[in-house]
Amino acid sequence: xxxxxxxxxxNRGEIAIRVMRTCKELGIATVAxxxxxxxxxxxxxxxxxxxxxxPPPSRESYLVQQRILDAAKQAGADAIHPGYGFLSENAAxxxxxxxxxxxxxxxxxxxMDSMGEKTRARANMIKxxxxxxxxxxxxxxxxxxxxxxxxxxxxxxxxxxxxGGGGKGMRKVERMExxxxxxxxxxxxALNAFGNDAVYIEKYLEKPHHVEIQxxxxxxxxxxxxxxxxxxxxxxxxxxxxxxPSPILSPELRAKMGEVAVKAAKxxxxxxxGTVEFLVDVHRNFxxxxxxxxxxxxxxxxxxxxxxxxxxxxxxAAEGEKLGLTEAPTPRGHSIEVRVYAEDxxxxxxxxxxxxxxxxxxxGPNVRDDSGVFPGYTVPNVYDxxxxxxxxxxxxxxxxxxxxxxxxxxxxxxxxxxxxxxxKAILAHPEFIEGDYDTSFLxxxxxALLGAEDPKLSEMALLASVVHTYQKDQKRAKTLPAAGxxxxxxxxxxxxxxxxLRTRR
Ligand code: ADP
Numbered sequence: 244x245x246x247x248x249x250x251x252x253x254n255r256g257e258i259a260i261r262v263m264r265t266c267k268e269l270g271i272a273t274v275a276x277x278x279x280x281x282x283x284x285x286x287x288x289x290x291x292x293x294x295x296x297x298p299p300p301s302r303e304s305y306l307v308q309q310r311i312l313d314a315a316k317q318a319g320a321d322a323i324h325p326g327y328g329f330l331s332e333n334a335a336x337x338x339x340x341x342x343x344x345x346x347x348x349x350x351x352x353x354x355m356d357s358m359g360e361k362t363r364a365r366a367n368m369i370k371x372x373x374x375x376x377x378x379x380x381x382x383x384x385x386x387x388x389x390x391x392x393x394x395x396x397x398x399x400x401x402x403x404x405x406x407g408g409g410g411k412g413m414r415k416v417e418r419m420e421x422x423x424x425x426x427x428x429x430x431x432x433a434l435n436a437f438g439n440d441a442v443y444i445e446k447y448l449e450k451p452h453h454v455e456i457q458x459x460x461x462x463x464x465x466x467x468x469x470x471x472x473x474x475x476x477x478x479x480x481x482x483x484x485x486x487x488p489s490p491i492l493s494p495e496l497r498a499k500m501g502e503v504a505v506k507a508a509k510x511x512x513x514x515x516x517g518t519v520e521f522l523v524d525v526h527r528n529f530x531x532x533x534x535x536x537x538x539x540x541x542x543x544x545x546x547x548x549x550x551x552x553x554x555x556x557x558x559x560a561a562e563g564e565k566l567g568l569t570e571a572p573t574p575r576g577h578s579i580e581v582r583v584y585a586e587d588x589x590x591x592x593x594x595x596x597x598x599x600x601x602x603x604x605x606x607g608p609n610v611r612d613d614s615g616v617f618p619g620y621t622v623p624n625v626y627d628x629x630x631x632x633x634x635x636x637x638x639x640x641x642x643x644x645x646x647x648x649x650x651x652x653x654x655x656x657x658x659x660x661x662x663x664x665x666x667k668a669i670l671a672h673p674e675f676i677e678g679d680y681d682t683s684f685l686x687x688x689x690x691a692l693l694g695a696e697d698p699k700l701s702e703m704a705l706l707a708s709v710v711h712t713y714q715k716d717q718k719r720a721k722t723l724p725a726a727g728x729x730x731x732x733x734x735x736x737x738x739x740x741x742x743x744l745r746t747r748r
Contacts, residue, residue: 247271247322247346247562251315252290254326255305256615257631258538259286262324265554274318276311278304280623285615292318299625305329308336312343322346322561324554328627331537332359332408348561350515350536357511358534362405362443368531371510373503376522376530378445386426392444393422399447402426404433404440410480411436415447450681451522453477454489454529456504457545459556460513461566468501469545469553470574472518475682476669478592483662483685484669485541486579487548490640490678491523500529501571507534515560516542516553522682540582540632543611547578547636577643580634581651581670583614585622587660588693596624600658605650609636622659630661640678644670668692 250266251274252259263273263286275290280299287293294314297304304310306329315323323345325331334355340347358364366380377396382405383389393400393416402425404412412433414425426442434440453474460466473489474482488497504519511534518539520532542553549572560566586592602618614631616622622630633650637643651667672688674680685692 245321245562247348247558249274249318249320250322250324250348250558251276251294251311251318251320252286252324252326253305253311253330254324254328255281255284255286255626256629257613258326258328258540260289260615261613262326262554263289265552265558266324268552269555269558271558274314274320276305276314280625283620285617285620294318299623301329301626308333308339311336312339312345315345316343320345322348322558324348324557325537327535327537327540332535334359346561348515348557350513350517354511354513354517355536358536360405361403361407361533362441364533365531367510368507371506373507373510373531374529376445376448376532379443382441382443386423389426389442389444390419390422393419396444396446399449401445401447402429402442403445404429404437405443406433406437406439406441409436412442413480448522448524448530450683451475451524452489452491452681453482453520453532454492454500454523455518455520455539456500457539457542457553458504458508458513458517458519459553459560459566459568460508460515460517461560462514462563463565464509464512465566465569466505466508466513467566467568468504468571469549469551470571471497471500472539472541472544474541475680476675476685477682478685480682482541482582484579484581484666484675485544486577486640486643487544488574488577491527496523496527496529503529503531507531516557540629541580543613543632543634544578544580547609547611547634548574548576550575576636576638577640578634578636579643579647579670580632581647581666582629582662583631583633583654583656583666584662585628585630585659586662588662588665592662594624594628595660596622596628597659598622599656601655602657603653603655604631605633605653607650607653609646610650611635630656644676665692 249272252262266273273290275287275293276296277287277293278297278299296310296314323340330336332355334352337347337352357367362380362382365375368375399415399417402414412429414429416422416425429442430440454471456471457469471489472485472487474485476484507519516538518535521529522532523529585595587595598621599616599618604612611634612631616630635643635646635650637646648670654663669675674684
């Protein structure tokens, strides 16, 4: 396959800029597309060329396949990178690109078909011998049948939209009294969000961890995993903070989950970057949740600890290059990402679009800010309000937490309200610092996290952190006599780099 020379990025905001940065480094020309609301957006300024694709609502611009294809032709692009969201997991769009002779930088349409609908994905995974969350593999046709099924498996259950994504059409039900109303609500939400009201049932797992495995495959069936990301800090089933390595994974469990993720990817002849999401229960059993057939929002943490550029790898795979790696690189150190939103936590996280009058972005060693905004920019009210992803690297988890806190304290956004204070509260919370937080963490600690300006809570967090570090150091002192019993100041003169590598094994 010939080398890609010009890429149209069919997206906006930080991810469009992220993709363009790598293209530039590879000597590939970039084309942006933009809606009426994005005339002055940063992704438009970053690209070599920009083409207008329609009115602000994404249904009339970024999601109109023909407009994107026309823009690619007009610009003379030979490939399209979809980013995440929008058309990134649309098999019909992949086929349309192929029909136009454009390279789609992503998996083949057939892999999307196999993984797109949750029920079909579950059936395919069962066939491939991958453990899935217990539940049905078909949408349930009537509320009577649904009730009968729940009587069999017992409460609590999760009603889920077969065509789901973004936490929509999902309802936890705990008692029969609530079943019918939840069923109706899930169905109508699914219809609204996905144009498809098919709903199925999963057993609701109590206090699970969301741990996902990054996979990567070339066009010749070489498939590897690139370790995990812990994404259990969620609000309304949406990730807020991500980190790698997962603080709860043993090397054995990592290897096992990685192997199963590769099996899942191979079963659908996957190509490129993909993510196999799992729920891990209290007994550390893991179950397939879904596969995201695209680059994830949280991919930077994987890049930090592996030293890889996943976008460059995607482009090379699309060009038909063979995968250079034969196995997962051992993760080096620790990385954390926080999602910075234009939203107001004190008003139920209502989006807070508007003009950014002042902006100071954190910097310093091992800090990365993937942002889509600049001072004077007006955050539009028609798109997702995420304005940036702040990620850091450090030799150890404790240092990564301190670095994230330091970077967040440098972050200043004026003119609009952001969730920065909320993110700081998460990073300072004893449960997060302890490292064993499940998907209920943010909901359970809602009040504490919002009241974090309360000096008592900060004091408590500090104290918990000191005690925790002390206990960990004591434990380590027993198992790692040569390390001098600590990670920070008391590491016996051992470099934190060496220590990080040593403690990872
Ligand atoms: P979506 O595709 O809408 O993002 P997912 O299936 O990926 O939905 O699930 C998102 C999150 O919802 C999970 O990370 C988890 O926190 C929660 N969740 C989903 N299914 C279950 C389940 N069966 N039991 C408990 N929590 C679940």
